[in-house]
Amino acid sequence: MATEQESGIIGKPHPHDHANGALENNERNIAVRGKNEGLDFxxxxxxxxxxxxxxxxxxxxxxxxxxxxxxxxxQSLDQMTSEDPGYFKSNTPKYLIVRPLLMEYVLPAPIWVGLNPEQPAIPCSFNKSQKEQLGIIQDLSWNLQQEFPDARAVILPAVALALIDRAYFEQTGQPLFKNFYARALDQVSGLSAAHVGRDDHPDARLNVHEWATGLGFANIAAALTIVFIQKQGAGDQTISSDLL
Incomplete structure (x- = not known):
């Protein structure tokens, strides 16, 4: 398994490490701490x-x-699957059509998302519930902010994951999310969350589906997706201190 350093995130020790009896293995630390810290969904x-x-x-x-x-x-997932149906697994439009909130959601504005294309999944986040995966992301985000105060590691909506996968494919001809599914932010129902990725075979197309929020699965992980935030918005608006 990769450590935080191998994932490209190097930061100071988390303040809870000493209180919890820090483990030498960073991933074991990440997996057990901070589940109720940071930003909620x-x-x-x-x-x-x-x-x-x-x-x-x-x-x-x-x-x-x-x-x-x-x-x-x-763009929405509806627009993406309509404009380029061959990019997606054949059953993806059928899955989305009965989930209109997921299908029609659009980001509030265009964004830029950072990640490591050689290792988009956080290795220690497989077989974890969505809440546990969020805790892992929050700990990595805390480490990242020690060097880049405006940076955040986040869980993104499914459409954002699909869009960056397509952008990477357009740039390189290679899929970004391959042989695994990245857990998304979208709550499809009270018990399920969306995920985006591909099955483990060479001709796999991008698929959007769901899995129980409270359960992990062997090929569902949190993607290490990084964004930068502004502390002030237009006019007199300022970002809530809860989000800093």
Whole structure:
């Protein structure tokens, strides 16, 4: 398994490490701590309008750690599957048509998302519930902020994951999410959350589906997706201190 350093995120020890009897294995630390810390699921949504374009310096510093930035625009999954049905698994439109909130959701504004295309999944996040995966993301986000105060590791909506996968494919001809599914922010029902990815075979197409929020699965992980936030919005609006 990769450590935080191998994932490209290097930061100071989490303040709870000493209180909890820090383990030498960073991933074991991440897996057991912080499950009720950081932003909850609604606050992850609330953060989306505040995402800004990273500076050239920020991009350059993270590029040295394998992190690239990809665009996600304001298309819905409905638009994506209609315009390019061959990009998706054949049953994806049928799955989406009876889930209109998931199918029609659009990001509040275009965003840029950073991740490592060589290792988009956080290795220790497989076989974890959505809440546990959020806790892992929050701990990595805390570490990241020690060096980049405006950076956040987040769980993204399904459409954003699909958009960055397509952007990467358009740039490289290679799929971004392959042989695993990235857990998404969208709550499809009271008991399920969406995920986006591909099955483990060479011709697999991108698929959007769901899995129980309270259960893990062997090929569902949290993707290490990174964004930068602005602390001030238009006019006199300022970002809530709860989101900082």
């Amino acid at each position: 609604q606050q992850q949504y609330d953060l989306l309008p505040w995402i800004r374009v990273p500076s050239l310096e920020e991009k350059g510093a993270l590029k040295k750690r394998g992190i690239i930035f990809l665009p996600a625009g304001t």
